[in-house]
Amino acid sequence: MYAFDELMRIVRRYNPSEIELVKKAFNFAMNAHEGQERRNGDPFIVHPVAAATFLADEIEVDGASLAAALLHDTVEDNNKITIGMIHREFNEDIAHLVSGVSKLTGLDFTETQEKFCANTRRLILSMNKDIRIILIKLADRLHNMRTLMYMPPEKQIGIAKETMDIYVPIAYRLGAYKIMRELQDCAFYYLYPEEKEEFPKLFNSIKEEAAACLETMSLNIIENLWKKQIYCDIETDYKNDYEIYMKKWHGYEIADIHDLIKLKIIADSMEECNIVLGIIRELYRSTRDKNYMGPKRKENLYQAYHTTLFEQNYQRSVQAQIFTAQMQKMNDYGVFSFYSLREQAKSKMQETIASFPFIKELNMISKMGLDNKYYIDIVKDELFCITVRVYSAAGEMIEIAENSTVMDYAFKINEAFNMVDVIVNGRREGFNYILKNDDIIRIISNNQENVGEHWKSDANRNLTKKLIDERLNNNSHNL
Numbered sequence: 001m002y003a004f005d006e007l008m009r010i011v012r013r014y015n016p017s018e019i020e021l022v023k024k025a026f027n028f029a030m031n032a033h034e035g036q037e038r039r040n041g042d043p044f045i046v047h048p049v050a051a052a053t054f055l056a057d058e059i060e061v062d063g064a065s066l067a068a069a070l071l072h073d074t075v076e077d078n079n080k081i082t083i084g085m086i087h088r089e090f091n092e093d094i095a096h097l098v099s100g101v102s103k104l105t106g107l108d109f110t111e112t113q114e115k116f117c118a119n120t121r122r123l124i125l126s127m128n129k130d131i132r133i134i135l136i137k138l139a140d141r142l143h144n145m146r147t148l149m150y151m152p153p154e155k156q157i158g159i160a161k162e163t164m165d166i167y168v169p170i171a172y173r174l175g176a177y178k179i180m181r182e183l184q185d186c187a188f189y190y191l192y193p194e195e196k197e198e199f200p201k202l203f204n205s206i207k208e209e210a211a212a213c214l215e216t217m218s219l220n221i222i223e224n225l226w227k228k229q230i231y232c233d234i235e236t237d238y239k240n241d242y243e244i245y246m247k248k249w250h251g252y253e254i255a256d257i258h259d260l261i262k263l264k265i266i267a268d269s270m271e272e273c274n275i276v277l278g279i280i281r282e283l284y285r286s287t288r289d290k291n292y293m294g295p296k297r298k299e300n301l302y303q304a305y306h307t308t309l310f311e312q313n314y315q316r317s318v319q320a321q322i323f324t325a326q327m328q329k330m331n332d333y334g335v336f337s338f339y340s341l342r343e344q345a346k347s348k349m350q351e352t353i354a355s356f357p358f359i360k361e362l363n364m365i366s367k368m369g370l371d372n373k374y375y376i377d378i379v380k381d382e383l384f385c386i387t388v389r390v391y392s393a394a395g396e397m398i399e400i401a402e403n404s405t406v407m408d409y410a411f412k413i414n415e416a417f418n419m420v421d422v423i424v425n426g427r428r429e430g431f432n433y434i435l436k437n438d439d440i441i442r443i444i445s446n447n448q449e450n451v452g453e454h455w456k457s458d459a460n461r462n463l464t465k466k467l468i469d470e471r472l473n474n475n476s477h478n479l
Contacts (some may be wrong), residue, residue, distance in 0.1 A: 004021065010056040011066065015207015018063030021090075021204055022052075024293050026068035026386035028089060032074040032081050039150035046427040047147075048073060051139040058178070061135070061339050062346075068097035069136050075102045100126050101140070124362050130414035131349045134170065135336055138179050141167050160190035169384045173358050175300035184242035192245065199241045206254070207279040210261045213314035217263060217284075224279055230272055233325075240292035258288055258308045259319035266325050270294075273322045277305050280320055283372035288319075296387070299357055299399050301334050303327045357399070358383060361412075365463065368470075377462045390435050394424075400435060407431045411467055418445040431458040 004026055011022055029048055036044035052069035055061045061069075067090060074081045074097060087095035121207055126133040134307040148156050164187045171180035189196045217232045224280070226231055239247075239260050247257050254260065265280075267273045270293070280286070290306035297303040304323040311318060323331060338348040354360055361382050370378065388400040390409065400412055406429060410416035421444040422429055433442070453472060456465045 003046065003053060003108070007049060007053045007056060007066075010053065010196065014056075015063065021063045022066050022070070025070040025090070029070045032071075032078045034416060036077060040147065044077070047140075047143055050146075051136070054139050055135065059135070059333055059336050059339050061132070061336075062342070064091075064093045065132050065136060065339075067094045068101060068132070069139060071098050072101040072120065072136055074098070096130065097136065098296070099130055100130060101136050105244055117269065124359075124366060127353060127359065128363065130346070131174070131335060131353050134174070134345065135176075138167060138171060138176065138183075142179060142182060142186075145183060146476075147445040147466050148190065151273065156190045160187040163187040164191065165384055172338070173300055173356070173383065174353075175298075175302055175330065176332075176336060177302070177334070178332045181240045181242075185240050188242040188245065193381045194243075195245060199245065203241060203253075204243070206260065210236075210238075210316065210318075213311050213444070214261065214263065214314045216314070217309070217311055217318060221263070221265065221280055224283060227336060227385075228275065228279065230267070230275060230279075232268075232272070232276060233266040233267070233418060235264040237264055239320075240243070258317050260320055261316070262319045263309075264328075265322045266328055267318060269324060273305060273324060276322050277307065280309060280322075280419065281307065281391060285319075286310075295395070296397050298397070301337075301352070304331065308335065336386065357412075368466065370466070378466065381461050381463060388435055388437045388439075389437045390437070390441060392439065401461060403460050404435050405431065405458055405460050406433045406435065406441065407455060408439055408461040408464045409435060411459075411461075411464045413443075415445065416467075417444045417445050417449045417451050417471065420446050420450060431455070434460070 007022070007026075008019065011019055011075070013076070026045075026049070029134070029426070030045050033044040033048075038044055038047060038235045044343050048070045051072070052066050055069055056066055071086060071090075083095050083099045086098050091280050137437050141163060142143070144159070146378070148159060151159065161182050168180055170184050171177075171183060181450060189199075214236045222232070222234060239257065239262075244254075244260070260282070265276055267276055286304070286307045286309055288308040292298055292302060292306065294303070304327065306319060306321055308317050310316070329340070332409070335349050335352050338352065340346045341348050362379070365375070365378050365382065370470075381401055386402040389397055389399055390404050391397055392413065398413065399408070400409055404412075406422045406424065407416070409423075410419050410431075419431075421441040422431065422433070423444065424433055424439050426440075452469060453468075455468050458467065459465050
Protein backbone atom coordinates (compact mmCIF):
# COMPACT_ATOMS: atom_id res chain seq x y z
CA MET A 1 0.00 0.00 0.00
CA TYR A 2 2.29 2.75 -1.33
CA ALA A 3 5.15 1.89 1.07
CA PHE A 4 2.83 2.17 4.10
CA ASP A 5 3.81 -1.34 5.14
CA GLU A 6 7.42 -0.15 5.50
CA LEU A 7 6.28 2.73 7.68
CA MET A 8 4.33 0.29 9.88
CA ARG A 9 7.38 -1.97 10.20
CA ILE A 10 9.51 0.96 11.40
CA VAL A 11 6.92 2.22 13.88
CA ARG A 12 6.54 -1.27 15.36
CA ARG A 13 10.29 -1.30 15.90
CA TYR A 14 10.46 1.75 18.14
CA ASN A 15 6.95 2.84 19.14
CA PRO A 16 4.39 0.03 18.77
CA SER A 17 1.87 1.80 21.02
CA GLU A 18 1.28 4.37 18.23
CA ILE A 19 0.43 1.85 15.48
CA GLU A 20 -3.33 2.43 15.61
CA LEU A 21 -2.93 6.22 15.53
CA VAL A 22 -0.67 6.04 12.47
CA LYS A 23 -3.06 3.65 10.71
CA LYS A 24 -5.96 6.00 11.40
CA ALA A 25 -4.02 9.00 10.02
CA PHE A 26 -3.06 7.03 6.91
CA ASN A 27 -6.65 5.98 6.20
CA PHE A 28 -7.88 9.56 6.71
CA ALA A 29 -5.20 10.89 4.33
CA MET A 30 -5.98 8.16 1.75
CA ASN A 31 -9.61 9.24 1.65
CA ALA A 32 -8.73 12.95 1.56
CA HIS A 33 -6.31 12.51 -1.37
CA GLU A 34 -8.46 10.00 -3.30
CA GLY A 35 -8.08 10.61 -7.04
CA GLN A 36 -5.16 13.02 -6.60
CA GLU A 37 -1.84 12.28 -8.31
CA ARG A 38 1.74 13.48 -8.16
CA ARG A 39 3.43 14.89 -11.27
CA ASN A 40 4.94 11.47 -12.03
CA GLY A 41 1.56 9.76 -11.96
CA ASP A 42 1.91 8.23 -8.48
CA PRO A 43 -1.08 8.45 -6.15
CA PHE A 44 -0.62 11.58 -4.02
CA ILE A 45 -0.57 9.55 -0.80
CA VAL A 46 2.95 8.40 -1.74
CA HIS A 47 4.28 11.83 -0.72
CA PRO A 48 2.98 12.09 2.88
CA VAL A 49 3.88 8.43 3.47
CA ALA A 50 7.45 9.12 2.28
CA ALA A 51 7.74 12.15 4.59
CA ALA A 52 6.42 10.18 7.56
CA THR A 53 8.68 7.20 6.79
CA PHE A 54 11.74 9.44 6.79
CA LEU A 55 10.75 10.91 10.16
CA ALA A 56 10.13 7.49 11.66
CA ASP A 57 13.21 5.74 10.30
CA GLU A 58 15.78 8.49 10.78
CA ILE A 59 14.56 10.37 13.86
CA GLU A 60 11.98 8.09 15.52
CA VAL A 61 9.49 10.91 16.03
CA ASP A 62 6.40 10.70 18.21
CA GLY A 63 2.98 9.48 17.05
CA ALA A 64 1.55 12.99 16.77
CA SER A 65 4.36 14.05 14.43
CA LEU A 66 3.85 10.96 12.26
CA ALA A 67 0.11 11.55 12.09
CA ALA A 68 0.64 15.20 11.19
CA ALA A 69 3.17 14.26 8.49
CA LEU A 70 0.58 11.92 6.94
CA LEU A 71 -2.14 14.57 7.19
CA HIS A 72 -0.07 17.67 6.36
CA ASP A 73 -1.51 18.26 2.84
CA THR A 74 -5.10 17.22 3.52
CA VAL A 75 -6.40 20.68 4.44
CA GLU A 76 -4.57 22.43 1.58
CA ASP A 77 -5.53 19.91 -1.11
CA ASN A 78 -9.10 19.05 -0.14
CA ASN A 79 -11.52 21.91 0.51
CA LYS A 80 -13.83 19.57 2.42
CA ILE A 81 -11.19 18.98 5.10
CA THR A 82 -10.78 21.56 7.88
CA ILE A 83 -8.54 21.90 10.91
CA GLY A 84 -11.65 21.52 13.04
CA MET A 85 -12.30 18.16 11.43
CA ILE A 86 -8.71 17.07 12.16
CA HIS A 87 -9.23 18.16 15.78
CA ARG A 88 -12.43 16.14 16.10
CA GLU A 89 -11.04 13.02 14.40
CA PHE A 90 -7.69 13.08 16.21
CA ASN A 91 -6.80 15.59 18.93
CA GLU A 92 -5.74 19.17 19.57
CA ASP A 93 -2.01 18.44 19.31
CA ILE A 94 -2.24 16.84 15.86
CA ALA A 95 -4.61 19.58 14.64
CA HIS A 96 -2.11 22.18 15.88
CA LEU A 97 0.74 20.53 13.93
CA VAL A 98 -1.29 20.15 10.74
CA SER A 99 -2.42 23.77 11.01
CA GLY A 100 1.16 24.94 11.48
CA VAL A 101 2.45 22.97 8.49
CA SER A 102 -0.51 23.98 6.31
CA LYS A 103 0.18 27.66 6.95
CA LEU A 104 3.73 27.15 5.70
CA THR A 105 2.80 25.06 2.66
CA GLY A 106 2.26 28.18 0.57
CA LEU A 107 5.64 29.59 1.56
CA ASP A 108 7.05 31.21 -1.57
CA PHE A 109 9.99 33.54 -1.13
CA THR A 110 9.94 34.51 -4.80
CA GLU A 111 6.69 36.46 -4.36
CA THR A 112 6.28 40.07 -3.27
CA GLN A 113 8.22 41.54 -0.39
CA GLU A 114 5.00 41.72 1.62
CA LYS A 115 4.39 37.97 1.19
CA PHE A 116 8.05 37.23 1.93
CA CYS A 117 7.90 39.23 5.15
CA ALA A 118 4.64 37.68 6.35
CA ASN A 119 5.74 34.13 5.63
CA THR A 120 9.19 34.60 7.16
CA ARG A 121 7.61 35.86 10.38
CA ARG A 122 5.24 32.91 10.35
CA LEU A 123 8.17 30.54 9.91
CA ILE A 124 10.04 32.11 12.84
CA LEU A 125 6.92 32.05 15.00
CA SER A 126 6.43 28.33 14.33
CA MET A 127 9.98 27.63 15.54
CA ASN A 128 9.23 29.42 18.78
CA LYS A 129 5.90 27.67 19.34
CA ASP A 130 6.58 24.12 18.20
CA ILE A 131 9.77 23.04 16.44
CA ARG A 132 8.04 19.83 15.29
CA ILE A 133 6.28 21.93 12.63
CA ILE A 134 9.63 22.85 11.08
CA LEU A 135 10.80 19.23 11.11
CA ILE A 136 7.67 18.09 9.25
CA LYS A 137 8.24 20.90 6.71
CA LEU A 138 11.85 19.78 6.26
CA ALA A 139 10.73 16.18 5.64
CA ASP A 140 8.10 17.46 3.21
CA ARG A 141 10.68 19.55 1.36
CA LEU A 142 13.22 16.71 1.32
CA HIS A 143 10.84 14.34 -0.46
CA ASN A 144 9.78 17.09 -2.87
CA MET A 145 13.45 17.68 -3.71
CA ARG A 146 14.05 13.96 -4.22
CA THR A 147 11.25 13.97 -6.82
CA LEU A 148 11.89 17.41 -8.34
CA MET A 149 12.82 15.92 -11.73
CA TYR A 150 9.11 15.57 -12.50
CA MET A 151 8.42 19.30 -12.20
CA PRO A 152 8.66 21.73 -15.17
CA PRO A 153 12.20 23.19 -15.58
CA GLU A 154 11.20 26.72 -14.57
CA LYS A 155 9.66 25.42 -11.34
CA GLN A 156 12.68 23.22 -10.67
CA ILE A 157 14.97 26.25 -10.53
CA GLY A 158 12.61 28.28 -8.33
CA ILE A 159 12.10 25.44 -5.84
CA ALA A 160 15.82 24.61 -5.79
CA LYS A 161 16.73 28.24 -5.10
CA GLU A 162 14.13 28.51 -2.35
CA THR A 163 15.53 25.30 -0.85
CA MET A 164 19.11 26.56 -0.89
CA ASP A 165 18.19 30.05 0.37
CA ILE A 166 15.70 29.08 3.09
CA TYR A 167 15.56 25.42 4.06
CA VAL A 168 19.29 24.65 3.96
CA PRO A 169 20.17 27.46 6.41
CA ILE A 170 17.31 26.48 8.72
CA ALA A 171 18.49 22.85 8.77
CA TYR A 172 22.03 24.04 9.54
CA ARG A 173 20.94 26.38 12.32
CA LEU A 174 18.97 23.56 13.96
CA GLY A 175 21.91 21.14 13.66
CA ALA A 176 20.20 18.80 11.17
CA TYR A 177 23.33 18.26 9.08
CA LYS A 178 22.09 15.10 7.32
CA ILE A 179 18.99 16.90 6.07
CA MET A 180 21.01 20.00 5.19
CA ARG A 181 23.55 18.12 3.04
CA GLU A 182 20.96 16.15 1.10
CA LEU A 183 18.96 19.33 0.43
CA GLN A 184 22.18 21.04 -0.73
CA ASP A 185 23.04 18.29 -3.17
CA CYS A 186 19.48 17.96 -4.48
CA ALA A 187 19.28 21.71 -5.14
CA PHE A 188 22.85 21.93 -6.44
CA TYR A 189 22.26 20.06 -9.68
CA TYR A 190 19.23 22.15 -10.62
CA LEU A 191 21.00 25.44 -9.90
CA TYR A 192 24.24 24.37 -11.60
CA PRO A 193 23.14 21.91 -14.31
CA GLU A 194 26.48 22.18 -16.10
CA GLU A 195 28.04 20.31 -13.15
CA LYS A 196 25.59 17.39 -13.32
CA GLU A 197 27.94 15.11 -15.26
CA GLU A 198 31.26 16.37 -13.89
CA PHE A 199 30.66 16.05 -10.15
CA PRO A 200 29.44 12.44 -9.91
CA LYS A 201 32.53 11.38 -11.88
CA LEU A 202 34.75 13.53 -9.66
CA PHE A 203 33.15 12.18 -6.49
CA ASN A 204 33.53 8.56 -7.62
CA SER A 205 37.18 9.10 -8.50
CA ILE A 206 37.80 10.67 -5.07
CA LYS A 207 36.23 7.64 -3.35
CA GLU A 208 38.18 5.16 -5.46
CA GLU A 209 41.50 6.91 -4.87
CA ALA A 210 40.88 7.31 -1.14
CA ALA A 211 39.58 3.81 -0.41
CA ALA A 212 42.93 2.10 0.20
CA CYS A 213 44.20 5.01 2.31
CA LEU A 214 41.09 5.05 4.51
CA GLU A 215 41.15 1.29 4.98
CA THR A 216 44.84 1.31 5.95
CA MET A 217 44.34 4.17 8.42
CA SER A 218 41.22 2.60 9.92
CA LEU A 219 42.95 -0.73 10.55
CA ASN A 220 46.02 0.99 11.98
CA ILE A 221 43.95 3.13 14.37
CA ILE A 222 41.76 0.19 15.46
CA GLU A 223 44.81 -1.99 16.12
CA ASN A 224 46.44 0.66 18.29
CA LEU A 225 43.20 1.37 20.16
CA TRP A 226 42.78 -2.32 20.93
CA LYS A 227 46.18 -2.30 22.59
CA LYS A 228 44.67 0.18 25.06
CA GLN A 229 41.49 -1.92 25.31
CA ILE A 230 39.47 0.75 23.56
CA TYR A 231 36.95 -0.50 21.02
CA CYS A 232 35.60 2.16 18.67
CA ASP A 233 33.57 2.10 15.48
CA ILE A 234 35.14 3.90 12.53
CA GLU A 235 33.12 5.19 9.58
CA THR A 236 34.34 6.84 6.39
CA ASP A 237 32.74 9.97 5.01
CA TYR A 238 33.30 12.56 2.30
CA LYS A 239 32.52 16.19 1.69
CA ASN A 240 29.27 16.43 -0.26
CA ASP A 241 29.09 17.60 -3.87
CA TYR A 242 27.86 21.12 -3.14
CA GLU A 243 30.55 21.72 -0.50
CA ILE A 244 33.25 20.53 -2.94
CA TYR A 245 31.85 22.82 -5.63
CA MET A 246 31.93 25.82 -3.29
CA LYS A 247 35.54 25.08 -2.33
CA LYS A 248 36.50 24.89 -6.02
CA TRP A 249 34.55 28.10 -6.68
CA HIS A 250 36.65 29.81 -3.99
CA GLY A 251 39.82 28.72 -5.79
CA TYR A 252 40.75 25.54 -3.91
CA GLU A 253 42.33 22.63 -5.74
CA ILE A 254 40.91 19.23 -4.79
CA ALA A 255 44.21 18.28 -3.15
CA ASP A 256 44.01 21.38 -0.92
CA ILE A 257 40.65 20.54 0.68
CA HIS A 258 41.76 19.21 4.08
CA ASP A 259 38.39 17.73 5.03
CA LEU A 260 37.58 16.20 1.65
CA ILE A 261 37.77 12.69 3.10
CA LYS A 262 37.00 11.87 6.72
CA LEU A 263 37.29 9.19 9.35
CA LYS A 264 34.56 9.32 11.98
CA ILE A 265 35.73 7.61 15.17
CA ILE A 266 32.86 6.78 17.53
CA ALA A 267 33.91 6.21 21.14
CA ASP A 268 31.93 5.10 24.20
CA SER A 269 32.63 8.09 26.42
CA MET A 270 34.16 11.55 26.57
CA GLU A 271 37.16 10.07 28.38
CA GLU A 272 37.71 7.65 25.49
CA CYS A 273 37.45 10.52 22.99
CA ASN A 274 40.39 12.21 24.74
CA ILE A 275 42.43 8.98 24.68
CA VAL A 276 41.64 8.38 21.00
CA LEU A 277 42.73 11.92 20.12
CA GLY A 278 46.07 11.36 21.87
CA ILE A 279 46.68 8.02 20.15
CA ILE A 280 45.98 9.19 16.60
CA ARG A 281 48.23 12.20 17.15
CA GLU A 282 51.02 9.76 17.99
CA LEU A 283 50.33 7.71 14.86
CA TYR A 284 50.10 10.57 12.35
CA ARG A 285 51.25 14.13 11.91
CA SER A 286 48.21 16.23 12.83
CA THR A 287 47.22 19.81 12.04
CA ARG A 288 44.11 21.99 12.05
CA ASP A 289 42.97 20.82 15.49
CA LYS A 290 39.46 21.96 16.42
CA ASN A 291 37.78 21.40 19.76
CA TYR A 292 33.99 21.51 19.53
CA MET A 293 33.43 19.63 22.77
CA GLY A 294 31.45 20.65 25.85
CA PRO A 295 31.34 24.43 26.30
CA LYS A 296 33.04 24.85 22.90
CA ARG A 297 30.36 22.97 20.97
CA LYS A 298 28.76 24.77 18.05
CA GLU A 299 25.63 26.81 18.64
CA ASN A 300 23.59 24.18 16.76
CA LEU A 301 24.70 21.48 19.28
CA TYR A 302 27.39 19.85 17.12
CA GLN A 303 30.15 18.28 19.24
CA ALA A 304 33.40 16.60 18.15
CA TYR A 305 37.16 16.80 18.10
CA HIS A 306 38.48 17.52 14.61
CA THR A 307 42.07 17.02 13.56
CA THR A 308 43.61 16.62 10.10
CA LEU A 309 45.94 13.63 9.80
CA PHE A 310 48.58 13.16 7.12
CA GLU A 311 49.10 9.59 5.83
CA GLN A 312 52.71 9.49 4.62
CA ASN A 313 52.51 6.39 2.39
CA TYR A 314 49.52 7.69 0.43
CA GLN A 315 50.50 11.37 0.68
CA ARG A 316 46.95 12.23 1.75
CA SER A 317 45.31 14.45 4.32
CA VAL A 318 42.33 12.93 6.12
CA GLN A 319 40.16 14.71 8.66
CA ALA A 320 39.46 12.68 11.80
CA GLN A 321 36.26 13.47 13.72
CA ILE A 322 35.98 11.98 17.19
CA PHE A 323 32.74 11.83 19.17
CA THR A 324 30.55 9.48 21.19
CA ALA A 325 27.57 7.50 19.85
CA GLN A 326 25.24 9.84 21.73
CA MET A 327 26.91 12.85 20.11
CA GLN A 328 26.61 11.24 16.68
CA LYS A 329 22.81 11.33 16.76
CA MET A 330 22.91 14.98 17.80
CA ASN A 331 25.52 15.77 15.14
CA ASP A 332 23.23 14.29 12.48
CA TYR A 333 19.90 15.80 13.58
CA GLY A 334 20.68 18.50 16.13
CA VAL A 335 17.78 19.61 18.29
CA PHE A 336 15.56 16.90 16.74
CA SER A 337 17.70 14.21 18.40
CA PHE A 338 15.79 15.00 21.60
CA TYR A 339 12.89 12.95 20.21
CA SER A 340 14.68 10.05 21.92
CA LEU A 341 13.40 11.49 25.22
CA ARG A 342 9.85 10.48 24.22
CA GLU A 343 7.38 12.23 26.60
CA GLN A 344 9.88 14.98 27.47
CA ALA A 345 10.96 15.51 23.84
CA LYS A 346 8.77 18.49 22.94
CA SER A 347 9.58 20.50 26.09
CA LYS A 348 13.30 19.74 25.77
CA MET A 349 13.38 20.78 22.12
CA GLN A 350 11.54 24.04 22.80
CA GLU A 351 13.71 24.81 25.82
CA THR A 352 16.84 24.24 23.72
CA ILE A 353 15.57 26.27 20.78
CA ALA A 354 14.79 29.20 23.08
CA SER A 355 18.46 29.28 24.10
CA PHE A 356 19.79 29.46 20.51
CA PRO A 357 21.32 32.91 19.88
CA PHE A 358 19.91 33.12 16.35
CA ILE A 359 16.37 32.57 17.66
CA LYS A 360 16.82 35.36 20.20
CA GLU A 361 18.05 37.69 17.45
CA LEU A 362 15.21 36.79 15.12
CA ASN A 363 12.68 37.37 17.89
CA MET A 364 14.22 40.79 18.42
CA ILE A 365 14.06 41.55 14.69
CA SER A 366 10.39 40.54 14.53
CA LYS A 367 9.55 43.12 17.19
CA MET A 368 11.40 46.02 15.57
CA GLY A 369 8.57 47.19 13.31
CA LEU A 370 10.80 47.28 10.25
CA ASP A 371 9.62 47.99 6.74
CA ASN A 372 9.77 45.10 4.30
CA LYS A 373 13.17 45.90 2.79
CA TYR A 374 14.89 46.22 6.14
CA TYR A 375 13.22 43.09 7.42
CA ILE A 376 14.30 41.02 4.41
CA ASP A 377 17.88 42.33 4.48
CA ILE A 378 18.28 41.69 8.20
CA VAL A 379 16.76 38.21 8.15
CA LYS A 380 19.13 37.25 5.33
CA ASP A 381 22.03 38.68 7.33
CA GLU A 382 21.12 36.86 10.52
CA LEU A 383 19.76 33.50 9.40
CA PHE A 384 20.41 32.85 5.73
CA CYS A 385 24.13 33.44 5.67
CA ILE A 386 27.55 31.83 5.98
CA THR A 387 29.02 32.25 9.46
CA VAL A 388 32.44 32.40 11.08
CA ARG A 389 33.24 31.13 14.57
CA VAL A 390 35.02 33.44 16.98
CA TYR A 391 35.72 33.35 20.70
CA SER A 392 35.19 35.77 23.56
CA ALA A 393 38.07 36.44 25.94
CA ALA A 394 36.34 34.01 28.34
CA GLY A 395 36.50 31.23 25.72
CA GLU A 396 32.83 31.23 24.66
CA MET A 397 32.39 30.34 20.98
CA ILE A 398 30.13 32.69 19.02
CA GLU A 399 28.90 32.25 15.45
CA ILE A 400 28.48 35.46 13.53
CA ALA A 401 27.74 36.33 9.91
CA GLU A 402 30.72 36.18 7.58
CA ASN A 403 32.24 39.63 6.90
CA SER A 404 31.12 40.92 10.31
CA THR A 405 33.23 43.53 12.07
CA VAL A 406 34.17 44.02 15.70
CA MET A 407 31.33 46.56 15.86
CA ASP A 408 28.85 43.91 14.71
CA TYR A 409 30.25 41.46 17.26
CA ALA A 410 29.93 43.96 20.11
CA PHE A 411 26.25 44.51 19.32
CA LYS A 412 25.64 40.77 18.98
CA ILE A 413 26.91 40.12 22.53
CA ASN A 414 25.31 43.31 23.94
CA GLU A 415 28.62 44.98 24.88
CA ALA A 416 28.63 47.80 22.35
CA PHE A 417 27.37 51.01 23.92
CA ASN A 418 30.21 51.44 26.43
CA MET A 419 32.95 50.09 24.13
CA VAL A 420 36.13 52.19 23.88
CA ASP A 421 38.68 49.71 22.53
CA VAL A 422 39.08 46.13 21.35
CA ILE A 423 41.83 43.53 21.48
CA VAL A 424 41.81 40.79 18.82
CA ASN A 425 44.28 37.93 19.19
CA GLY A 426 46.32 40.03 21.61
CA ARG A 427 46.50 43.12 19.33
CA ARG A 428 44.56 46.36 19.33
CA GLU A 429 42.29 46.62 16.30
CA GLY A 430 39.81 49.13 14.94
CA PHE A 431 36.08 48.67 15.32
CA ASN A 432 35.91 47.97 11.55
CA TYR A 433 38.23 44.95 11.80
CA ILE A 434 36.63 42.05 9.88
CA LEU A 435 36.45 38.90 11.98
CA LYS A 436 37.89 35.58 10.87
CA ASN A 437 37.46 32.04 12.14
CA ASP A 438 39.10 31.46 15.54
CA ASP A 439 39.67 35.15 16.36
CA ILE A 440 39.69 35.84 20.10
CA ILE A 441 38.04 39.17 20.98
CA ARG A 442 38.19 41.19 24.16
CA ILE A 443 35.98 44.28 24.41
CA ILE A 444 37.29 47.13 26.59
CA SER A 445 34.58 49.35 28.08
CA ASN A 446 34.13 52.30 30.41
CA ASN A 447 31.14 53.67 32.31
CA GLN A 448 30.10 56.12 29.60
CA GLU A 449 27.94 55.53 26.57
CA ASN A 450 30.06 56.14 23.48
CA VAL A 451 27.68 55.41 20.59
CA GLY A 452 27.78 57.88 17.70
CA GLU A 453 26.55 58.23 14.12
CA HIS A 454 30.04 57.42 12.84
CA TRP A 455 29.76 53.92 14.33
CA LYS A 456 27.59 52.85 11.39
CA SER A 457 30.60 53.09 9.07
CA ASP A 458 32.32 50.44 11.20
CA ALA A 459 29.40 47.98 10.89
CA ASN A 460 28.63 45.60 8.03
CA ARG A 461 25.43 44.03 9.36
CA ASN A 462 22.10 45.73 8.69
CA LEU A 463 20.90 44.81 12.16
CA THR A 464 23.84 46.62 13.79
CA LYS A 465 23.16 49.78 11.80
CA LYS A 466 19.48 49.65 12.71
CA LEU A 467 20.30 49.21 16.41
CA ILE A 468 22.67 52.19 16.26
CA ASP A 469 19.93 54.31 14.65
CA GLU A 470 17.42 53.25 17.30
CA ARG A 471 19.81 54.08 20.13
CA LEU A 472 20.63 57.50 18.68
CA ASN A 473 16.91 58.24 18.22
CA ASN A 474 16.15 57.21 21.80
CA ASN A 475 18.99 59.34 23.10
CA SER A 476 17.80 62.38 21.16
CA HIS A 477 14.27 61.96 22.55
CA ASN A 478 15.63 61.80 26.08
CA LEU A 479 17.58 65.06 25.81
